[in-house]
Amino acid sequence: YDYxxxxxxxxxxxxxxxxxxxxxxxxxxxxxxxxxxxxxxxxGNYLVDVDGNRMLxxxxxxxxIPIGYNHPALLKLMTNPNNLSTFVNRxxxxxxxxxxxxxxxxxxxxxxxxxxxxxxxxxxxxSCSNENAFKSIFIWYRNKERGHNxxxxxxLTSCMTNQAPGCPDLSILSFMGGFHGRTLGCLATTxxxxxxKLDVPSFDWPVAPFPRLKYPLEEFSRENAQExxxxxxxxxxxxxxxxxxxxxxxxxxxEPIQAEGGDNHASPDFFRNLRNISRKHxxxxxxxEVQTGGGCTGKFWAHEHWGMDDPAEIVSFSKxxxxxxxxxxxxxxxxxxxxxxxxxxxxPSKNLFLVEVLNVIRxxxxxxxxxxxxxxxxxxxxxxxxxxxxxxxxARGQGTFCAIDVRDAxxxxxxxxxxxxKGMLLGxxxxxxxxxxxxxxxxxxxxxxxxxxxxxxxxxx
Amino acid sequence: YDYxxxxxxxxxxxxxxxxxxxxxxxxxxxxxxxxxxxxxxxxGNYLVDVDGNRMLxxxxxxxxIPIGYNHPALLKLMTNPNNLSTFVNRxxxxxxxxxxxxxxxxxxxxxxxxxxxxxxxxxxxxSCSNENAFKSIFIWYRNKERGHNxxxxxxLTSCMTNQAPGCPDLSILSFMGGFHGRTLGCLATTxxxxxxKLDVPSFDWPVAPFPRLKYPLEEFSRENAQExxxxxxxxxxxxxxxxxxxxxxxxxxxEPIQAEGGDNHASPDFFRNLRNISRKHxxxxxxxEVQTGGGCTGKFWAHEHWGMDDPAEIVSFSKxxxxxxxxxxxxxxxxxxxxxxxxxxxxPSKNLFLVEVLNVIRxxxxxxxxxxxxxxxxxxxxxxxxxxxxxxxxARGQGTFCAIDVRDAxxxxxxxxxxxxKGMLLGxxxxxxxxxxxxxxxxxxxxxxxxxxxxxxxxxx
Ligand code: FES
Numbered sequence: 001y002d003y004x005x006x007x008x009x010x011x012x013x014x015x016x017x018x019x020x021x022x023x024x025x026x027x028x029x030x031x032x033x034x035x036x037x038x039x040x041x042x043x044g045n046y047l048v049d050v051d052g053n054r055m056l057x058x059x060x061x062x063x064x065i066p067i068g069y070n071h072p073a074l075l076k077l078m079t080n081p082n083n084l085s086t087f088v089n090r091x092x093x094x095x096x097x098x099x100x101x102x103x104x105x106x107x108x109x110x111x112x113x114x115x116x117x118x119x120x121x122x123x124x125x126x127s128c129s130n131e132n133a134f135k136s137i138f139i140w141y142r143n144k145e146r147g148h149n150x151x152x153x154x155x156l157t158s159c160m161t162n163q164a165p166g167c168p169d170l171s172i173l174s175f176m177g178g179f180h181g182r183t184l185g186c187l188a189t190t191x192x193x194x195x196x197k198l199d200v201p202s203f204d205w206p207v208a209p210f211p212r213l214k215y216p217l218e219e220f221s222r223e224n225a226q227e228x229x230x231x232x233x234x235x236x237x238x239x240x241x242x243x244x245x246x247x248x249x250x251x252x253x254x255e256p257i258q259a260e261g262g263d264n265h266a267s268p269d270f271f272r273n274l275r276n277i278s279r280k281h282x283x284x285x286x287x288x289e290v291q292t293g294g295g296c297t298g299k300f301w302a303h304e305h306w307g308m309d310d311p312a313e314i315v316s317f318s319k320x321x322x323x324x325x326x327x328x329x330x331x332x333x334x335x336x337x338x339x340x341x342x343x344x345x346x347x348p349s350k351n352l353f354l355v356e357v358l359n360v361i362r363x364x365x366x367x368x369x370x371x372x373x374x375x376x377x378x379x380x381x382x383x384x385x386x387x388x389x390x391x392x393x394x395a396r397g398q399g400t401f402c403a404i405d406v407r408d409a410x411x412x413x414x415x416x417x418x419x420x421x422k423g424m425l426l427g428x429x430x431x432x433x434x435x436x437x438x439x440x441x442x443x444x445x446x447x448x449x450x451x452x453x454x455x456x457x458x459x460x461x
Numbered sequence: 462y463d464y465x466x467x468x469x470x471x472x473x474x475x476x477x478x479x480x481x482x483x484x485x486x487x488x489x490x491x492x493x494x495x496x497x498x499x500x501x502x503x504x505g506n507y508l509v510d511v512d513g514n515r516m517l518x519x520x521x522x523x524x525x526i527p528i529g530y531n532h533p534a535l536l537k538l539m540t541n542p543n544n545l546s547t548f549v550n551r552x553x554x555x556x557x558x559x560x561x562x563x564x565x566x567x568x569x570x571x572x573x574x575x576x577x578x579x580x581x582x583x584x585x586x587x588s589c590s591n592e593n594a595f596k597s598i599f600i601w602y603r604n605k606e607r608g609h610n611x612x613x614x615x616x617l618t619s620c621m622t623n624q625a626p627g628c629p630d631l632s633i634l635s636f637m638g639g640f641h642g643r644t645l646g647c648l649a650t651t652x653x654x655x656x657x658k659l660d661v662p663s664f665d666w667p668v669a670p671f672p673r674l675k676y677p678l679e680e681f682s683r684e685n686a687q688e689x690x691x692x693x694x695x696x697x698x699x700x701x702x703x704x705x706x707x708x709x710x711x712x713x714x715x716e717p718i719q720a721e722g723g724d725n726h727a728s729p730d731f732f733r734n735l736r737n738i739s740r741k742h743x744x745x746x747x748x749x750e751v752q753t754g755g756g757c758t759g760k761f762w763a764h765e766h767w768g769m770d771d772p773a774e775i776v777s778f779s780k781x782x783x784x785x786x787x788x789x790x791x792x793x794x795x796x797x798x799x800x801x802x803x804x805x806x807x808x809p810s811k812n813l814f815l816v817e818v819l820n821v822i823r824x825x826x827x828x829x830x831x832x833x834x835x836x837x838x839x840x841x842x843x844x845x846x847x848x849x850x851x852x853x854x855x856a857r858g859q860g861t862f863c864a865i866d867v868r869d870a871x872x873x874x875x876x877x878x879x880x881x882x883k884g885m886l887l888g889x890x891x892x893x894x895x896x897x898x899x900x901x902x903x904x905x906x907x908x909x910x911x912x913x914x915x916x917x918x919x920x921x922x
Pocket of ligand 1: 124125126127128129183585586587588589590644
């Protein structure tokens with residue numbers, strides 16, 4: 001069900017896209033709109049736009065399309081009359097779940113649960129997943145602090161007007177360059193770009209440096225280990241400092257690979273040590289797999305590469321999982337109902353799709369495919385950076401979750417547009433990186449289509 | 462497509478619901494689960510559970526089902542093959558919208574835009590709608606403060622670590638008893654129940670009293686006007702006080718009827734005066750219609766009852782609108798792309814349903830039906846409270862958005878369970894209220910079915 005290559009009819013955005021952008025501009029800010037799409041005609045790895053251009057999609061709706069466009073298994077699901085009512089009647093899952101809810105969750109999310117976790121809470125997007133995970137962490141932390149006793153009258157009263165002790169001065173430690181969403185709680189842990197944060201009130205929460213490593217990692221292991229040690233030391237200092245400030249760190253949130261922040265990697269050792277620090281100081285360890293989860297690193301969860309039995313207290317997800325949510329260890333589950341709650345608590349129609357996506361991943365061995373394509377992609381990037389040393393550097397990746405740096409931001413932006421006009425849809429991240437975020441059905445021959453065309457683009461520069 | 466009345470086979474939850482609750486309990490906190498539903502067999506105003514009980518649903522998934530279960534118009538939409546790809550391929554709307562997006566938005570959300578508003582931003586739920594509305598308000602306020610000049614170097618640097626001036630100490634004024642969601646930003650403006658707020662860090666933002674009126678409003682107009690004047694005075698005091706504290710009020714958020722907080726009404730005069738106060742102090746006025754919007758008050762938006770040409774800077778919605786989002790005045794739209802942004806920015810499959818829902822509302826004159834049913838319901842409640850003065854009081858409502866108070870919380874909770882066992886699904890709100898939240902297809906004869914059965918329940922108490 002895939003096309004056999006890109007096919008370009010106009011530059012992008014073409015005339016029809018420009019017309020629609022103008023129309024939408026009367027209703028919304030359209031500064032971020034790239035072009036308009038024809039999703040009906042899109043298939044597999046190819047996104048078709050409204051001017052009939054067909055592009056190899058290596059960005060996949062900001063990394064959120066798991067098995068390509070219009071996958072037959074998903075279309076088939078839609079034609080099953082038994083499924084219609086799931087789409088038409090969205091329930092308030094927290095109070096009135098549908099009969100098949102426990103089974104669907106068991107079949108889908110629990111079948112891929114991270115090590116040590118048997119509980120999962122669905123949510124509707126990455127932001128509410130992280131916001132509610134933070135709330136679970138704060139509730140858990142305060143229950144520990146008060147020895148699981150009933151809250152005091154003063155806590156009950158003060159919380160109604162946002163004041164301590166009911167609304168305690170607790171904090172979440174995050175990392176410079178991290179991205180965890182844009183609602184106010186999440187945004188207080190996001191530190192990737194000024195434009196995300198400027199003018200929005202925030203919390204005085206500690207921000208640790210994320211290791212800035214040299215690539216390829218194997219070649220710089222000694223220097224990289226030093227850099228990681230420096231960051232870990234800073235984490236411990238911040239935990240102590242914020243405790244002294246009266247704003248104890250209840251949790252640490254981190255991405256296994258910083259994605260929006262520029263595809264920054266760290267070693268399994270770094271994460272294992274960080275996990276130990278969190279244990280030592282009684283903070284919950286929250287691994288945000290919203291962008292890394294779902295198979296793109298060659299394992300279902302990126303944290304599996306750390307090889308730990310007890311990787312975290314909480315693992316959050318969204319995007320390629322189609323539903324948001326988070327796994328948690330038993331002790332993190334809120335002690336009472338309605339503490340973690342909202343109207344919809346997710347969307348069962350997304351769970352339906354997820355069951356099918358997981359079937360396809362298993363049936364078609366897509367994790368192995370990703371590992372294979374990823375190897376070809378990274379090797380191709382190594383070759384290109386050797387060929388264009390003034391232009392490209394720092395190729396890096398795990399699975400197809402790859403990135404490469406370009407000389408400067410302006411050149412990076414130009415390369416992205418030139419590649420797009422040749423039928424390659426790519427995304428930027430960080431200050432001067434290109435990130436690769438294909439679907440799991442991106443095969444080795446797609447890698448070669450990409451490398452050939454990208455080579456042409458580079459030769460022009 | 463409606464059933465002709467409730468039909469009960471077991472008490473609720475029945476054995477099958479209890480079994481499933483136990484199963485789900487291994488995965489999630491199930492303390493809030495009422496029972497499990499058979500959504501396939503539910504129709505119109507009737508929700509069917511897994512034990513074959515059929516209940517008249519006057520709570521509708523926390524007020525989020527607009528035109529009843531399995532409405533034929535929505536089922537038909539699902540069988541149109543042209544619509545399939547909208548469900549299967551969820552786009553990143555902010556960068557790659559589908560071709561029909563501007564048309565669908567114009568046909569649906571813009572066709573019901575509040576007075577003075579031509580811009581709408583879709584979001585996925587009520588919480589991200591309010592969170593992003595707050596961000597729009599903060600951005601607008603800071604741009605005014607800096608005279609629309611470029612931000613300083615210090616602002617750009619400080620915001621990356623959550624510090625002022627880049628992350629300014631601005632606030633949103635909200636009302637005691639208000640509910641605006643549970644993510645950390647929203648939660649700082651929510652003050653309805655302890656359980657929502659305890660243990661979660663918050664912002665030091667001002668909380669004004671919401672008028673506590675006597676019902677029926679017409680009979681107590683002089684006392685009520687005094688109470689409203691007292692609250693308005695307090696609002697102005699708080700705005701001044703928070704400005705002096707260095708945490709200026711950038712916006713005021715309010716529900717036209719406080720819903721979760723106990724169905725508290727205020728007069729059109731109160732809202733008009735509050736709107737003037739917001740103008741006088743340069744704060745944005747944000748009307749949260751997440752629960753009141755969508756027709757249940759007899760007008761599409763509850764704020765239409767105020768009769769104002771310029772009711773607000775921002776109106777947010779979700780629930781019965783199926784998609785979340787907010788309308789805004791031109792000047793509130795963020796000045797740059799990517800300031801208000803996330804992966805999905807809503808869900809076009811929900812917009813598809815909304816178009817159909819609006820068609821049904823118009824075709825079947827549902828707003829008139831709501832007005833008619835609402836009148837019958839409120840009159841019925843007046844009669845019941847006259848008949849059971851020791852048990853019921855303070856009947857109130859607009860359209861079918863009605864409520865009545867019960868002697869105390871324990872009696873209220875008991876009445877809800879007794880009514881449920883007789884096939885009436887109702888919800889509580891506030892400390893001791895019952896709220897009525899039927900779908901827009903709740904007709905006068907449904908009101909009478911309800912009143913008859915409720916009368917039986919009351920006679921037992
Ligand atoms: S915050 Fe996640 S869907 Fe609204």
